[in-house]
Amino acid sequence: MRQSAPRFPDGDASRAVLIGCSDFDDIDLPAIPAVKSNLTDLRSALTDQTHGILPPEHCRVLADPADHRSVGMALAQAAREADDLLLVYYTGHGLLDEDGLLHLALSSTDPGHVGFTGVPADLVKRYLGRARARLRVLVLDCCFSGRAVAAMTESGSLLSAQLEVSGTYTLTSTTATAPSHAPPGQRHSAFTAALLDALNQPEPLTLDDIHQHIDTVLHGMGLPRPQRRSVNAAGDLALVRGPVQPQAGPQTGNEGEIRFRQQPPVPPANRLRDTVLYILMLAVLIATGVLFEGWFATLIAAAGTALFLGLVLLLLLLRRDVHYDLVVNGDGLGTEHGTHSAHMPWKDVEFVGVLRRAPGTVLVPNVLIVRLKADAPRPTGFHKRLNRRLPDQRYVIAGMLGTYGADPMRLRSAIEHFAGGLYRTDQQLLEMDPRLR
Structure with a gap:
């Protein structure tokens, strides 16, 4: 993937402004919960103590700004202070006015009056x-963000003349005519998740490498492809000096594996609570038996009840320790x-993917098939009930992603890292075999 050796900015002479809107006053603009995590995790990556490029005080976050003034003041201050790198990132809704010009939505933006209530992308570029x-980077994660690239390529424009004075780089989540993608329930939008994954690679990627990484991920998911515009070799800039682990990413057991884990061990306090409840229940049963049935019947009932409840309690305690x-x-x-495991070597795999729902069901989402x-021999130890619904014996469902707390995009990245193509x-799975529907 590496296209050129990366160069790193001077952190003391660099500034970043991260802008995002997740909640909106107008009912026609749906909330985007992933925006909050986009801002938090990107800032964490850029200011990482070990591999970040910026001191925390040089990375400003504007979450849900309500008016133009706060955005303008933050951009103006960063533009004055940055001598080496100025990075501007926006995540939220991108809206077009009557002339087809891109505007960035704020919390108070009225979709019917975008030109007056949104922030024109041209203003940000000015x-x-x-x-x-020396280096300027604009990253837009919003619908129609490719309009920013289109505007920058217009020949003879004042904007083009201004931006070509020194190195500039524009990276957008989608084309000039397509929407961006924020999967419901996911921590990040699709574009920013791929961006964070690029920043977590073993070696630092340049902006061109980052674009290529994001393009591979989004195109493989059937999403619009990201766009870029590079002037004067700004594409060899790196945004981190090494891997930075975004929050809520897969747990890594060692350098040779990526591990997704759903359930931590139960705290010892819960064990004590469950034991006390068990003793109290047993005492209540004995007391009830004494009052109504006599000592002999009570002892028999208590012994049977104790055995039964003890086994149930033991199973629950053991189950809570299972990862x-x-x-x-x-x-x-x-x-x-727990002690049960199943494994499929890559040499036996023809292809692998995530189905949005298990074959023949309507309530089982996101299964790894x-x-x-x-x-290849058929492996054992995987989910028996789900595997009964498969069209033939060459398919195996490894499990439901929710069981392992696995984000589909990060799982895909892990598989592509270790298993290539x-x-x-x-969509590809269903086109290849309609029986999987």
């Missing part, structure tokens, strides 16, 4: 053009449920 920073792990590594992928090679999207 701040970039006025900045004295549900999904493991992806260089050998293959597998699952671990594997197509085995014709001569074996991953297939939901």
